[in-house]
Amino acid sequence: MQPVGIVGFGSHLPENVVGPEFFHDPDAPVDPFANAPLFKVPATRHHVAPGERASDMIAKAARPLFERLGGRPPVDVLLTNVLLPDDPFMGVGAQAAHRMGIDPEWIVDLHNGGCASFVYMLELARKIMADGSARTALVAVAQNAAGQMFAQSEVRKRPHAALPGDGCGVAYLRAGGGSPILGVRKRSTPAYAEDLGLRASDGRKYWEPGTGQADIWFDPEKRTEIRERGNTLVPELVRELCADLGEEPSRIDVLVTNQPNRVFLKNWREALDIAPERHLDTFDRFGNLYGAAVPVTLDQAARAGGLRSGDLVVMSGFAHAGDFAAAAAVRWDDAS
Known part of the structure; x- marks a missing residue:
């Protein structure tokens, strides 16, 4: 396998900064751990703006990185992961490529990597680039659920809703250069895959009409x-x-x-x-x-x-x- 390295990173944090008061529910009982150092919610987090798409976030994260690399570098492989896809049928990869003005030979939308997706995509990029036919890759991860799903009127009252924030990170990879991936x-463990999911309070599927708000569910x-x-x-x-x-x-x-x-x-x-x-x-x-x-x-x-x-x-x-x-x-x- 030819060596592949990380040449640089880029990131984007939405402009809207939200404090803990956004999640305060005056009718909820006082949480005795609310101010304990280990359990205190973060002081700030960023929320996506209405209408801000994951492809926009990826393009904004890539822009300063591309500028540091001298403009618009070649991208043979584009790998993306988005927590809350804007278009379930389409994925985000092609839209993100269009917004960045690039035309990769490989565009892969990865959805199963979750919080380990960035590491997973580093390995996938190395595998795709192994035979030398592709020499550069852009790996992009966008988290966009905080200002959308977790900011819903009922969901935001739940303790876990105050923890997430929105943001996007990207990395540019090059064969034979950069900081080498060692x-x-x-x-x-597929048996654990059904222990978490998306559930609506009225029991509907996420695509079905209804009034119940969807939230993360653990067994x-x-x-x-x-x-x-x-x-x-x-x-x-x-x-x-x-x-x-x-x-x-x-x-x-x-x-x-x-x-x-x-x-x-x-x-x-x-x-x-x-x-x-x-x-x-x-x-x-x-x-x-x-x-x-x-x-x-x-x-x-x-x-x-x-x-x-x-x-x-x-x-x-x-x-x-x-x-x-x-x-x-x-x-x-x-x-x-």
Whole structure:
């Protein structure tokens, strides 16, 4: 397999910044954990504007990256993941390509990777580029459910609605250049796929007419089990990846994960014995960005000088109720 590296990142955060007061329900009982450090909701998060499409978010995230690369670089492969597709039949890839003014040979809309989708797409890009017929790729993850689904009048009163934020992250890959991807580890457990879904309060399918508001649903009998999966999957995949590379987790310079809440973040870094300053975290500023958290956080860190040449950067996440998880490592190269 020809080496593939990350040349750069780009990100977009919608203009609308929302504070915790947006989610306040005066009729709800007082939550005794509301101000506890581990359970306090993020101070701010961004919400998409009405009419802002996922393809717009991807184009806005790519624009500054393309400018840093000298204009409109060639893109042979475009891989996208969108949490809440604007058009279920169409996907977002072709629309995003049109808005960016690119014409990739490969356009793939990936929907099953969830919060680990960015890592998954790095590996897919490497596989597509393996025979040398494609030499560049753009990987894009858009989280757009916070200002749409979680901002609904009834859904926003539920405790989990205050955690997500909207944003988009992209990465440009090139064969034989950039910060080389050292390895990827993946784990699929299809038996867990039905433990999470989208449910409307009136029981309708999402495409059927009705008045019930749709929200994320977890199997109530498996909540404890799902939390345990989340606590263990990320450290396990990171350890397996480090073993593949002949490295100890203690040698990781920068760890970036999906960011569901502070409890998972704390448990993951403690399990891996990673100091907090080496586990990059944008949760308090942007909330839970789902799959976009990894590229958005890395773009923020790269632009702030938080990534140094030679750093071992490890990315990881778990999806949905634990049916998919992945980890990837790159050796950061500032010159890329």
